Amino acid sequence: MDERKWLFDLLNVEEQQLSEKQLNILQAAIEMFAEKGYAATSTSEIAKRAGVAEGTIFRHYKTKKDLLLAIVKPTLFQSVAPFLAKKFVKDVFENEYEHYEQFVRAVFKNRYEFVKTYLPAIRVLWQEMAFHSDIKVQFQTIFINHVYDKFKQIVEHFQQKGELALLPPETIIRLTITTIAGFLATRFLIMPDYPWDDEQEMERTIQFLMNGLKA
Amino acid sequence: MDERKWLFDLLNVEEQQLSEKQLNILQAAIEMFAEKGYAATSTSEIAKRAGVAEGTIFRHYKTKKDLLLAIVKPTLFQSVAPFLAKKFVKDVFENEYEHYEQFVRAVFKNRYEFVKTYLPAIRVLWQEMAFHSDIKVQFQTIFINHVYDKFKQIVEHFQQKGELALLPPETIIRLTITTIAGFLATRFLIMPDYPWDDEQEMERTIQFLMNGLKA
Amino acid sequence: MDERKWLFDLLNVEEQQLSEKQLNILQAAIEMFAEKGYAATSTSEIAKRAGVAEGTIFRHYKTKKDLLLAIVKPTLFQSVAPFLAKKFVKDVFENEYEHYEQFVRAVFKNRYEFVKTYLPAIRVLWQEMAFHSDIKVQFQTIFINHVYDKFKQIVEHFQQKGELALLPPETIIRLTITTIAGFLATRFLIMPDYPWDDEQEMERTIQFLMNGLKA
Amino acid sequence: MDERKWLFDLLNVEEQQLSEKQLNILQAAIEMFAEKGYAATSTSEIAKRAGVAEGTIFRHYKTKKDLLLAIVKPTLFQSVAPFLAKKFVKDVFENEYEHYEQFVRAVFKNRYEFVKTYLPAIRVLWQEMAFHSDIKVQFQTIFINHVYDKFKQIVEHFQQKGELALLPPETIIRLTITTIAGFLATRFLIMPDYPWDDEQEMERTIQFLMNGLKA
DNA sequence: GATGAATGAGGGTTCATTCAT
DNA sequence: AATGAATGAACCCTCATTCAT
Incomplete structure (x- = not known):
């Protein structure tokens, strides 16, 4: 949790009310998108790495693109x-x-x-x-x-x-x-x-x- | 054909013996990879834009990755x-x-x-x-x-x-x-x-x- | 509520002891099943139209099929x-x-x-x-x-x-x-x-x- | 093949140039849609019954709905x-x-x-x-x-x-x-x-x- | 009783690749 | 050499259902 301070800061967690699972998903997505690229990363891989069911991703982010934007927007802002x-x-x-x-x-x-x-x-x-x-x-x-x-x-x-x-x-x-x-x-x-x-x-x-x- | 001089130069066509269809494939692939990225571009789209059958791509390049390398290597070299x-x-x-x-x-x-x-x-x-x-x-x-x-x-x-x-x-x-x-x-x-x-x-x-x- | 007299009659509400939410669910289900068909209607759509949580449907009807039967049986009977x-x-x-x-x-x-x-x-x-x-x-x-x-x-x-x-x-x-x-x-x-x-x-x-x- | 004369007639096969596999797909789809309904029939079931790969269906019919229309239109016409x-x-x-x-x-x-x-x-x-x-x-x-x-x-x-x-x-x-x-x-x-x-x-x-x- | 987050199987569809022609 | 039909694994996403709150 402590090691995830950067994620908290990036996403402005206090305002956003993100659950533990959502943070896991975002962290996994950031890592895999960075490594392999958005298009080459499958939602099932993200789910596996985040330790959640694949459906859980889509409960929080309507589409895979939405998940990307949930990462990109705060980063753009912080940039x-x-x-x-x-x-x-x-x-x-x-x-x-x-x-x-x-x-x-x-x-x-x-x-x-x-x-x-x-x-x-x-x-x-x-x-x-x-x-x-x-x-x-x-x-x-x-x-x-x-x-x-x-x-x-x-x-x-x-x-x-x-x-x-x-x-x-x-x-x-x-x-x-x-x-x-x-x-x-x-x-x-x-x-x-x-x-x-x-x-x-x-x-x-x-x-x-x-x-x-x-x- | 004339407008494609750059492709000839990039690929060093004289040495390589590239057919018309191969050039079409490479040009289509370069354009689409540049726009949408390798992972998000399908071989069928490339085939369509190149005006060849899907199978033709794989006659010249064993895999999609090989096609990428056929573009990347000469570019790296020319760089x-x-x-x-x-x-x-x-x-x-x-x-x-x-x-x-x-x-x-x-x-x-x-x-x-x-x-x-x-x-x-x-x-x-x-x-x-x-x-x-x-x-x-x-x-x-x-x-x-x-x-x-x-x-x-x-x-x-x-x-x-x-x-x-x-x-x-x-x-x-x-x-x-x-x-x-x-x-x-x-x-x-x-x-x-x-x-x-x-x-x-x-x-x-x-x-x-x-x-x-x-x- | 008055406009829903037909539902009351169809379902014989007095005998059945149906709550407000149950009636909402049944009405929503009837409308959507009629329009799109049972198989093409999702329980989450029904919940949304009925104004209840997804889980609430399953508290009253063990399965989606049970919900269908709760509509079909009285209708069959009244027929x-x-x-x-x-x-x-x-x-x-x-x-x-x-x-x-x-x-x-x-x-x-x-x-x-x-x-x-x-x-x-x-x-x-x-x-x-x-x-x-x-x-x-x-x-x-x-x-x-x-x-x-x-x-x-x-x-x-x-x-x-x-x-x-x-x-x-x-x-x-x-x-x-x-x-x-x-x-x-x-x-x-x-x-x-x-x-x-x-x-x-x-x-x-x-x-x-x-x-x-x-x- | 002989028993399939009805399919040939319905679809006007001579004009339409339908392959053996396409006929298998259409027959399987008609049977299953009739029995279980369009929405409750999965394309994988159709593929299995037709003896083709699931992807083959989509080579001939861009979407499941297109497959339905390929059945419904000639039937409507013959009606x-x-x-x-x-x-x-x-x-x-x-x-x-x-x-x-x-x-x-x-x-x-x-x-x-x-x-x-x-x-x-x-x-x-x-x-x-x-x-x-x-x-x-x-x-x-x-x-x-x-x-x-x-x-x-x-x-x-x-x-x-x-x-x-x-x-x-x-x-x-x-x-x-x-x-x-x-x-x-x-x-x-x-x-x-x-x-x-x-x-x-x-x-x-x-x-x-x-x-x-x-x- | 009511909720809604979580699940994972299964949905329709696309894909890179193969191969008979 | 070139084709394009065929494949089936994998894709993103939806679903009915469960269960801790």
Whole structure:
């Protein structure tokens, strides 16, 4: 139960009123979807791994797709969570972060922990986004509405302070995100078995990013 | 037929002796695997789109998995093609590329064309790599044997010339690749509909990379 | 509740001690069995329409089949009710009905009201009789024991009075019943939407029947 | 094969190009649908009785409902076949049938043979018509377009000749059909085990009908 | 008495693969 | 070489029924 804290957090269990069996189902589904993919995982396998009858899955999730969405939606939400906090931008402007680097550090560290904690669910989200256009659309909508605009304000703020190169904000956002995501993808998906020194490699990545973007 | 030049190139048709029907099958499979994923695509759908009988697929490819590999292997091969040329490193050392930037420019442009040309096949490779460990292993093997070593020599060469920061070569390689790949992924997979000015954005990306990595 | 008088009558509620929920269940079951058939109706649908929990049905009726029988048996019983009254034959002989026509009129009118009132339950009975041999056997048993014998006495009575053709009583019974049932089936099942003038059409049907059967 | 002549006729095999396996499937389906009803019959049972794999059914009939329609449509067609012949009405008017009785005799005999031959398929049609409104609609459409109008002409023809009572033609049609159908239903569905003398009972039925309808 | 979560057998249907033609 | 009918295992999902609450 304790080891399942991540699941509780991801799904916001207190609000959602999830039964033990439902948690078993979700955990089993996340693991198997991450490993084999949604389409290649059968509901009977999920039931077996979750220790419930196959019918039980369908009592809680009308269809297999619903089960996928029950995983993907909270993950999508958590993926952009830092940007959803109301005071997020205000924090930046009111000198919570004096420099873009501090902001980047905070985001990087936060997303590093996020990926480390929820890796399987994140794999499911990214893998299935390629195949289910409804998920892709949701992701894009959320990104544009809740992340992009705020990120842009922040970038322009630091450009005015003369800290960042006068590239189009879109470009700076893209380079920032792909640099961070590039590390996380390499670290957790592509070469998880490499003997990483996370602290140091993140430090180098940040240095690279700041040098690359400086005015 | 003319429009299928990319398929010919990808598969190296002259060597392989592929019949018209085989090409139809491969093209249909690439398109459908890219869109819906391998597991969610049925052989009968492929047959229908290729305009052949269901049995014909299995005359050429013993199993559905074999058909996937017939797509994935050449794509994997082409993915690292520039590094497979024997004289590749020699070219760098013998002043084909006087600066790391020139090398990066060449690689970037080349891979940009590659992705643009073979996008569906590349999507299949990357999507399915997550689900088929045999493909992932092959990819890693080829990368380590044919790309990483040569890349490392090149990086060290330019570090000795004082052009590049004295970071571990692995880190420089990673940052170089994820910066290029980050652009290509954003450009072709995540936001293909955004009104990109490719030339300019690639230029900015290179400037960013070189600033980030300079000594 | 008032509108449900028919259900009360059909089921003989006073004797049976049926709770509100049981009545809801029976009504829902009758309606759905009539519309979609017993086999195509699920107990969960019945529960939903009846406004009770799925388990509640099985507290009152051990199996789905038992629920069907709880509908079919009273309907079967009411179907032949007039003939079950002890003094039924005596009424005929003691000049309650001076002519066969009067008897037929009484039966016709009575069965017309019966079908009109209990149509859904009657549909269930007839539709399911085709699939459940136990129901069919019960019907035949009741018909032979309680209807056929009495009907025969009556027919022979009027044959002796010279009112009816000297056909075998079975034949007269059959023609009488199929003529009446033919009207009711056309009227209520096959063409319920036709603009019927019931009075007139029943009058014509009786004239036809009496002409056809007269000595 | 020889014993299956009825199936060939019903389905118009020569035109339809039905394989041996398809015939097995259709025969098995007709028998089981007639006995247990469409909804209560599983495709696996049909496959077993037909001696084919379950998948084979779905190769020929996309859904179970399609299989039902493949049975119901030809049966519906054959049900009204006599009335579909182009020269049918002409035959009546040009003294093929001098009296309504001759016409009735011809129809009766013809339909008697029809029911006797195709009984199971007819049971399927009538039983399922109650549950599938699409089938009911088709039946009504065909009846109105191809049977009712012609029947009405014939009835009016004999009314003008003074042979038939001056009832509304609809009523005469209804009484004619329910009298014939009443016999056939009693004979083949309700009491098939009774020791019928078909010739004689049909003769009595016709006498009854003609007496009932005469002017 | 009433509930509704849980069950697992069985439902209709799809699938990759085989093989006679 | 190519076909497409045939297969039966496996798919997702529904069902009647049970039972702890």
